[in-house]
Amino acid sequence: MAKKKVLLMGKAHSGKTSMRSIIFANYLARDTTRLSPTLDVEHHHVRFLGDLVLNLWDCGGQDAFYESYFERDRETIFRSVELLIYVFDIESDSPEKDFDHFSGVLEAIEENSPDARIFILVHKMDLVSLEEREAIFEDRKRVIEQECSNFGVEHFHIFGTSIWDETLYKAWSEIVTNLIPNIRLLESHLNTFCKVCDADEVVLFERATFLVISQAQAESSGDDHLLTGPGGDSKEATTQAAFASPSGGADGVPGLDEAAQPSADETNDTSSTTGLVVPPDDLDSAAGPSNDTPRHAARTPHFDAHRFEKISNIVKQFKLSCGKAQAQFQGMEVRNSRFSAFIDAFTANTYIMVIVSNPNVHTAATLLNIQNARDHFERFIPRI
Ligand SMILES: Nc1nc2c(ncn2[C@@H]2O[C@H](COP(=O)(O)OP(=O)(O)OP(=O)(O)O)[C@@H](O)[C@H]2O)c(=O)[nH]1
C-alpha cells in the first residue's frame, strides 16, 4: 500500500475543504456552504484505486495558522510532500497577502520537499462573469508564473476551478493521475479496447471519486464521414465481429484472451475503417473482423472538450442519489439517434464508459466486450 502526502494550502475561505469534501467525501456543492473554517491542520486518509492512500493535509488558511506552519511546524508540514495543491480565491479581497503566503509556501517546499509536484488552483472562477473569465484567469496565471520563477520553481500546473462546474473534476483528475504508476500502459490497453469495440471513445473513471483516470478515442479517418448512417447497407456480420468469445481463455480469463482470431487474410485487411481489425499483437488476442469490409456511421463529432468531467460530475451525483434511495448504482445505458453510451461498473476500482456511434455494433456485443475485458484490465489497473 502506498501512502502519498498531499498538502492542501491557500488562504482562509478559498475553498480547500469544499473541494476535498466534494471529491473524496461525497458532498454536493451546495453542502459546502455549511462547512466551518478548518482549525489548524485536518488529516484525512482517502483511498484511491483501492490501494493508493492519499494522506491529505487540509491546512486551515487563517493568518495565525501560517505563523506556525512557517515557524514552529515548518519541517513537520513541509517534509516528505508528494503533492502541493495551492488554492487561490479569485475574489480575494487581499491578493497581495495571498502572494505573501504563497511565496512562503514555495520557499518552504523547495527547502523540504524539492521533488514535490505542484498544482495551483485559481478557484471560485464561477464568481467571474463568463466574458471576463479567460482574461482574468490568464492575468492571474501570469502573476503566479512570475512568482514561481522568482523562487526557481519550474514545474507546476495551474488550473481555473469552481465547485459549481466540471473544472473541479478536470483539475483533480489531472492531479491524481500524476500519482498513478504505469498510466501509459493502461492508456495503450484502453486504446486497443476502444478499437476492438469499434467505439468512438472509452473512458475509465475511478470508482469512488468518479475522477477520469484514462481515456481512448478512435482515430477519426476522413473516410468516417463518408460512410453510411443508420439504415445504411452495412452488414450484420460486422456486429458479430465485435464479440469476444465468452468461452474461457487459456489461463481461465474469458474473452479477450480467447477471442475469435481473425484469419490470415482478415488480419491483413488494414484498410478497414471500422476499427474491428485488430492486429494480432494488440492485446493477447481479440475479436476479429468478418469477411466483409464493414461500414458505419460518421463518428459523432466532439462538441465539448469538457464532456468527460461533466459526465463525472453528473454521474457521481446520480450515484449519490441512488445511495440515498437505498439503491446501488451499477451502470446505465443512454441512446439516441447518433450514439449509444454505456457506463458500467468495470474492475474492482473503476467504472468504464463506452461510446459507440456505429449502428451495426449491437448493444449485446458492447456489453459482452466490457464483461470480457474486466479480468484483463484488472491486471493493468495498478494496485499500488
Ligand atoms: N462561489 C464559490 N464558492 C465556493 C467555491 N468553493 C468553495 N466555495 C465556498 O467558499 C466557502 C469557504 O469554503 P471552505 O472550503 O470552508 O474554505 P477553506 O479554504 O477550507 O477555508 P479555511 O478552512 O478557513 O482555510 C464555502 O461557503 C464554500 O461554499 C467555488 O468554487 N465557488
Ligand SMILES: [Mg+2]
Ligand atoms: Mg477548510
